[in-house]
Amino acid sequence: MTAPTYTRAQALPEILKNRIAVLDGAMGTMIQRFKLDEAAYRGERFKDFHKDVKGNNELLSLTRPDVIRDVHESYLAAGADLIETNTFGATTIAQSDYDMADLAREMNVASARIAREACDKFSTPDKPRFVCGALGPTPKTASISPDVNDAGARNVTFEQLRAAYLEQVEALVEGGADVLLVETIFDTLNAKAALFAIDEYFANSNERLPVIISGTVTDASGRILSGQTVTAFWASVRHIQPLAVGLNCALGATLMRPYIQELSKVAGDTFISCYPNAGLPNPMSDTGFDETPDVTSRLLREFAAEGLVNIVGGCCGTTPQHIEAIHQSVGSQPPRNLKRGVFYKEDPVAA
Template sequence: EALVEGGADVILVETIFDTLNAKAALFAIDEYFEASGERLPLIISGTVTDASGRILSGQTVTAFWHSVRHAQPVAVGLNCALGAALMRPYIQELARVAPDTFISCYPNAGLPNPMSETGFDETPADTSRLLHEFAAEGLVNIVGGCCGTTPDHIGAIANVVAPLAGRAVKRTFFYAEAA
């Protein structure tokens, strides 16, 4: 309620490690939307924690999508925990199983690495190159960065994806601005 009253343009439920908690948040959001008659775009973003391809509560990316798709988000995606290189197969899977919504991806700047200058594995050039590949392959619509990314990362990402078209989605949205 406070987010809507404060002028939020979108509701973002992110860094989801536990789908049950996410479903509780989505239920509360839906209850508010129904009671208030207001409705904002909803973005849902899970977090794959390791090479198992599962969020911490044990679900695969496909199972995660099927658990939250009832909320009809304008976008579903993945963020945090992994760098873009390690996130690629999970973004590919999500793009495959969720053809009717936009896909977001905002990875860490790689994995934490105390030996690197930035404390993470991926430089701005690395992260932007990888996210450019995702966009060029038609996997994503919304890109950015999470832990370890800097303004230089975000600037580099914006520069390389700006000329590209987003992933094609066939869907009727409940608000015209999303289309």
């Protein structure tokens, strides 16, 4: 199995071989700091919309692009190499909760363009910046019943997920994404629908973007919510030939270490990403979590010193202060080495 030839972000694989790249932090955490009310979310365009929309962060790419731009630029100024589009919930499935499914495509295009402009503003020949088109898990799960009395019940189908993700991928690429990031995966079947849609898009277009896959270990069991261990999860998604695979969310860096160690071992031919949240809930903390920028950056520096990671960043509760500390902490650390290039020439799973 040979490495894919990318039509965008061609420099990224070489960068990851030579240094640890920094991903941005939490979008939602930063939006909360603006203390936006219902009217701010609605803007003039949706002032008479029939349903409350406060909390629909993806809508802000249409009504308050200045807020989203400010968040992106704050992370880029802090040293982020990659920033995620404001599209975690920008699928028709997620937006149906707000009766805004028909706006999903527009949200993705607009979000990608805002991120593209921010990256272009901060990019230099020595430090290019990359837009990661974020594909979230949706609020529905294809593997788990929503009804405790009916184990066979489902509230979404694979086909519905595939169609929603395909629309999102098309719009993200149209808006200028360099990378596609399937993240916060709690149900592997949802992720496989996203990866199927990505593969479909690649087959039908002249594009091939790097793909990053990031799962979520939900507790000390070491499994994602749909029941797979980290090793089993990797076996289920490696067919897409991702540029990187990793873990994010749910756990702070302290609790994430053994699962990153496991993933780094089994995915020896692929770059590893890790962007934990800011620890456990702490009502006394400014961010609501217990891992300060100093703590998070120290822990990720330890991950780097162990040779575990190629991409690091932050999830829920992390701020530009976290990203700046991480950037400074890992900057002198060498990246994790791949075992045999980017991908095994003979793939034992495929064989």
